[in-house]
Amino acid sequence: MLIFQCPYCGIDADETELSPGGEAHLKRFGPGASDEDFESYLFMRENPKGVHFERWRHSNGCGKWFHAARCTMTLEVFGTYSAQTFEPPQEIKDKISQKRPGWSWRNFS
Amino acid sequence: MFDASTTYVSLEQDTSLGMITLRADLASDKLKKAINEIGLGDLPAQRQIVSSSELSLGWMSPDELMLFCASQNVADIVQTIADHLAGEHSLVVDVSDARAHFVLKGAHIREVIAKLAPVDLDPTQFDVGELRRTRFGQIAAAFWFSDQTTAHIICFRSVAAYMHEQLIRAAASGSEMGIWSEA
Structure with a gap:
């Protein structure tokens, strides 16, 4: 079972207290964007075996959205971080690099 | 029933x-x-x-x-x-x-709550003075202890009947587990 520490209330919440919110760091392109950009925002998703970034909501708890970095293969959790960010904090990236040298995910590495 | x-x-x-x-x-x-x-x-x-x-x-x-x-x-x-x-x-x-409030009293309140919520209720992990929002069975709820033998649980009024029913079942006589009762 996945256990994430909610960065807002500090509780080690198991999966049953959380709701999944899909892939993290999606960018919605503004008015006048091309059809390709809109399609990629709507449909194009990563499906990695390994390092992955997701959004989760502490729905049966403080109710806040947050980000999580984990490994889809081993279910190892690298860390959780605030929802108010466009990319993973350096500290999380460093942790992943320590355990999965050479990792990359979309344009992060 | x-x-x-x-x-x-x-x-x-x-x-x-x-x-x-x-x-x-x-x-x-x-x-x-x-x-x-x-x-x-x-x-x-x-x-x-x-x-x-x-x-x-x-x-x-x-x-x-x-x-x-x-x-x-x-x-x-x-x-x-x-x-x-x-x-x-x-x-x-x-x-x-919009909310319902339940009061549990007795020496075994910790284990009754532990049967329903994914929370570590060991006295070293959760004690008087703390408020925990979590789920009880399938519904969102929050609880706290006002002393070692009194627990307060709140949930939405619309699901109060479900909460009442599951608390009765979790606390049914004969289903005692006998942990944390002396705390």
């Missing part, structure tokens, strides 16, 4: 508890003043609940508190706090009728 008279902790639904939800910037001076005005000291820290003889104030999330008081005092307290917070981005709402 199960009968509440056959449970090994006492269980009752209490309708006399007033609940006020308070959303604001918790670092705000105006909010601190308002809380002092109604007779409480410091705001609760993360996941804590502070109490005076008549009031309790629990931390619900980084921008939300829940105030518990006698139901006849709700209107006055809402008015007092709202007046203090005038001009600030905030919300003070009486939610007493």
Whole structure:
């Protein structure tokens, strides 16, 4: 079972207290964007075996959205971080690099 | 149907508890003043609940508190706090009728809650003074202990019947596990 520490209330919440919110760091392109950009925002998703970034909501708890970095293969959790960010904090990236040298995910590495 | 008279902790639904939800910037001076005005000291820290003889104030999330008081005092307290917070981005709402409040009493309250919620109820992990939002079975709820043998559980009024039913089942006589009972 996945256990994430909610960065807002500090509780080690198991999966049953959380709701999944899909892939993290999606960018919605503004008015006048091309059809390709809109399609990629709507449909194009990563499906990695390994390092992955997701959004989760502490729905049966403080109710806040947050980000999580984990490994889809081993279910190892690298860390959780605030929802108010466009990319993973350096500290999380460093942790992943320590355990999965050479990792990359979309344009992060 | 199960009968509440056959449970090994006492269980009752209490309708006399007033609940006020308070959303604001918790670092705000105006909010601190308002809380002092109604007779409480410091705001609760993360996941804590502070109490005076008549009031309790629990931390619900980084921008939300829940105030518990006698139901006849709700209107006055809402008015007092709202007046203090005038001009600030905030919300003070009486939610007493939207919530249900259950009180469990007995030596075995920890294990009854542990049967329903994914929370470590060991006395070293959860104790008096803490408020935990979680789920009970399939519904969202929050609970705290006012002393070692009294637990308070709140949930939405719309699912109160489900909560009552599952508490009765979890506390059914004969299903004692005998852990944490001497705490």
